[in-house]
Amino acid sequence: MSIKNMTEEKNWSGQKLVSTDYMLFEAPREKHFMTGSEVLKEAVKRCTVDASVSYPITPQSEAAHLIGELWAEGYVGVYFRGENEFGVMSEVQGCSMAGARTITTTSGPGTLRAMENFPTWSGTRIPCQLVLMARGINSPLSIQPDNLEVSFLLETGCMIWYAENVQELFDMSIAAFTVAEQPDVHVPIITSVDGFFVSHTREAVMLPPDDIALRPYNPYAAPLPPIDSEMPPGRFLRDPFVMKSNYISYATHASWQWEVRSAVERSKPYARHYLNGLAHTTGDEDAEVAFVACGTAAHQAKEAQRELTKLGVKSKVVKLRTIRPFPHEELLEAVKDVKYIFVPEFNIVGWLEKEVSKSLYGKCDAKIVGRPRVAGGMSMPAEAILQEVFENTGLKKGA
Amino acid sequence: MSLKYMTPASKFKRYLPKDYVELVDYGPFGKDYSEVGVKNMGTFKELVEEHPMCSGCWMAYYIKIIFASLPNPEDTVTIGTAGCGRLAISQAAVPFIYGNYGDQNAIASGLTRAFRQRFPDRQKDVITIAGDGGMMDIGFSMTMHAWFRREKFTTIMLDNEVYGNTGGQESGMSVEGAVLKMSPKGKNFGKMPATQLAITAGCVYVVKMSPTNINKASKAIRRAIFAARKLGPTFIHAYTSCNIEYSIPTPDVFRDAKEKEKGRFAFEEYMTPEAKELFATIESKKKREVS
Numbered sequence: 001m002s003i004k005n006m007t008e009e010k011n012w013s014g015q016k017l018v019s020t021d022y023m024l025f026e027a028p029r030e031k032h033f034m035t036g037s038e039v040l041k042e043a044v045k046r047c048t049v050d051a052s053v054s055y056p057i058t059p060q061s062e063a064a065h066l067i068g069e070l071w072a073e074g075y076v077g078v079y080f081r082g083e084n085e086f087g088v089m090s091e092v093q094g095c096s097m098a099g100a101r102t103i104t105t106t107s108g109p110g111t112l113r114a115m116e117n118f119p120t121w122s123g124t125r126i127p128c129q130l131v132l133m134a135r136g137i138n139s140p141l142s143i144q145p146d147n148l149e150v151s152f153l154l155e156t157g158c159m160i161w162y163a164e165n166v167q168e169l170f171d172m173s174i175a176a177f178t179v180a181e182q183p184d185v186h187v188p189i190i191t192s193v194d195g196f197f198v199s200h201t202r203e204a205v206m207l208p209p210d211d212i213a214l215r216p217y218n219p220y221a222a223p224l225p226p227i228d229s230e231m232p233p234g235r236f237l238r239d240p241f242v243m244k245s246n247y248i249s250y251a252t253h254a255s256w257q258w259e260v261r262s263a264v265e266r267s268k269p270y271a272r273h274y275l276n277g278l279a280h281t282t283g284d285e286d287a288e289v290a291f292v293a294c295g296t297a298a299h300q301a302k303e304a305q306r307e308l309t310k311l312g313v314k315s316k317v318v319k320l321r322t323i324r325p326f327p328h329e330e331l332l333e334a335v336k337d338v339k340y341i342f343v344p345e346f347n348i349v350g351w352l353e354k355e356v357s358k359s360l361y362g363k364c365d366a367k368i369v370g371r372p373r374v375a376g377g378m379s380m381p382a383e384a385i386l387q388e389v390f391e392n393t394g395l396k397k398g399a
Numbered sequence: 400m401s402l403k404y405m406t407p408a409s410k411f412k413r414y415l416p417k418d419y420v421e422l423v424d425y426g427p428f429g430k431d432y433s434e435v436g437v438k439n440m441g442t443f444k445e446l447v448e449e450h451p452m453c454s455g456c457w458m459a460y461y462i463k464i465i466f467a468s469l470p471n472p473e474d475t476v477t478i479g480t481a482g483c484g485r486l487a488i489s490q491a492a493v494p495f496i497y498g499n500y501g502d503q504n505a506i507a508s509g510l511t512r513a514f515r516q517r518f519p520d521r522q523k524d525v526i527t528i529a530g531d532g533g534m535m536d537i538g539f540s541m542t543m544h545a546w547f548r549r550e551k552f553t554t555i556m557l558d559n560e561v562y563g564n565t566g567g568q569e570s571g572m573s574v575e576g577a578v579l580k581m582s583p584k585g586k587n588f589g590k591m592p593a594t595q596l597a598i599t600a601g602c603v604y605v606v607k608m609s610p611t612n613i614n615k616a617s618k619a620i621r622r623a624i625f626a627a628r629k630l631g632p633t634f635i636h637a638y639t640s641c642n643i644e645y646s647i648p649t650p651d652v653f654r655d656a657k658e659k660e661k662g663r664f665a666f667e668e669y670m671t672p673e674a675k676e677l678f679a680t681i682e683s684k685k686k687r688e689v690s
Contacts, residue, residue, distance in 0.1 A: 098513035
């Protein structure tokens with residue numbers, strides 16, 4: 001495969017180039033039965049991806065293998081295994097700075113090993129995509145589903161989206177490139193799913209045909225030019241701020257950090273369009289109880305919501321699909337009339353409950369309960385969620 | 400294409416900064432090495448001029464040699480990391496990436512591969528320039544793995560045998576017994592064998608030198624870049640003393656470099672048979688060698 005085979009109509013592997021709107025909303029879809037890892041391969045296959053760098057760690061390894069197969073089949077331009085996650089994320093940065101549409105995957109401890117890179121990514125405004133298949137972090141060692149590592153990513157300046165299931169992972173990882181590459185956004189994006197529950201679970205999924213693909217990334221529309229020496233020579237850091245101790249240098253650094261975060265906020269209209277909203281609410285409109293959750297926890301909350309309906313309790317589930325930017329308006333609108341908010345989570349620290357409490361502080365009278373929390377691979381049956389509801393509200397079974 | 404980009408429209412030229420116009424008119428872009436290059440330093444607009452390095456800094460001098468030796472400055476990207484060197488490298492009129500601590504060879508790996516993907520018919524030179532700490536300590540795994548992976552770019556280590564920028568701490572390249580910060584009783588192991596590691600890891604061209612002769616230094620840099628284009632990773636290990644941390648009086652900096660040249664920085668040059676053949680071909684041509 002070569003970029004020389006790229007035309008206005010077709011990419012290097014002969015796929016017809018289409019808009020993201022056509023890919024996500026208009027193309028006919030057929031039913032398949034796939035795991036999250038397999039569906040990510042299908043998404044990458046349809047995205048005209050220039051580069052991917054991989055490193056093994058459970059549970060994301062299979063997804064990384066499958067991207068490698070795409071490279072072997074001629075759909076992806078550059079692919080190799082790096083030396084460790086820190087090196088990999090730096091290699092991703094190199095590919096992306098050279099103007100390549102780049103994707104990588106990681107999980108758990110790999111995320112933390114690579115940590116220094118994420119604020120560097122956002123600070124350099126590269127629109128690469130990291131698919132995080134969350135598994136929790138050591139010690140003690142665990143490879144089980146747990147999304148504690150997401151809490152470490154919240155303030156890196158990267159966008160963070162959270163997919164509930166295999167279908168959402170497919171659609172989100174395609175939309176992710178498009179939103180991240182908008183010239184007025186242009187920050188990295190982390191597309192998260194819960195490891196194993198999504199990465200290894202086979203589900204029915206509707207896919208568009210594989211002979212179409214997104215148009216290639218245009219690095220020359222970026223707010224910062226790619227470092228490909230296709231530009232006039234300047235003395236690029238004539239007065240590096242690091243060497244100054246004055247107000248302007250401090251103000252410049254501070255304003256750049258604000259700008260990165262503003263760019264994340266500016267992604268909202270694009271994300272609303274391509275994701276059909278930053279939050280999805282299901283259940284009773286006049287609910288007393290709301291579950292605010294993301295990922296698999298939202299799936300379990302829906303199960304609890306159905307049980308509550310049988311018991312005559314009105315409830316709703318507010319599934320947050322973007323964590324950065326945080327959907328403040330959507331959340332407030334969804335919970336403004338409820339009495340109780342439960343935030344079920346697959347981690348011990350309750351990072352989402354903190355986000356929800358902070359967002360609603362002073363704006364909503366509902367009691368916020370950051371439970372149930374399960375971690376280290378424990379499952380979250382609907383009964384565990386119901387138990388928290390009964391213990392923390394006046395509601396009773398059979399009410 | 401890159402050369403075309405940098406040439407301003409005639410009517411626009413008068414509004415551009417003087418420094419930029421001088422770079423285009425009198426700089427080395429698109430010119431033959433025999434016109435510019437190290438032999439003619441002082442007669443053309445150099446890629447590095449002002450820099451904040453200390454008076455008498457041997458590293459600053461060597462960095463000027465690196466930039467005056469580039470065979471294709473209009474299509475070159477440099478990558479560095481924390482350390483004194485980047486203070487001058489970042490002020491060159493060549494795109495520079497300052498990544499995370501020690502990850503220069505990882506970024507260069509991604510960059511080089513993506514360049515070959517995006518510009519299959521063009522040669523873009525990628526050069527990492529970092530200190531002994533950046534290359535052999537904090538960046539060690541990425542330095543080594545880039546070489547093992549046979550990444551086609553040039554690695555230049557500016558070895559001042561100390562963490563100069565952070566105030567004089569022991570590095571893996573300090574000599575045994577050196578009393579430095581963080582080794583208050585003297586370093587208890589010797590210099591890491593950087594050039595041997597490079598050869599073992601698969602570099603096709605490896606040089607160790609104290610750059611006291613600018614023509615010889617320039618030749619090594621250009622050979623390293625040419626070999627990296629076609630054959631594989633290349634490595635230059637250059638002595639660039641820290642006159643501050645090692646208390647070398649400015650007038651003695653050159654003498655110190657000459658002394659090191661007789662000792663642990665005696666000139667070593669390794670090349671694979673393929674590299675030897677390549678240099679024979681290139682150097683027999685008198686013209687500027689552009690891919």
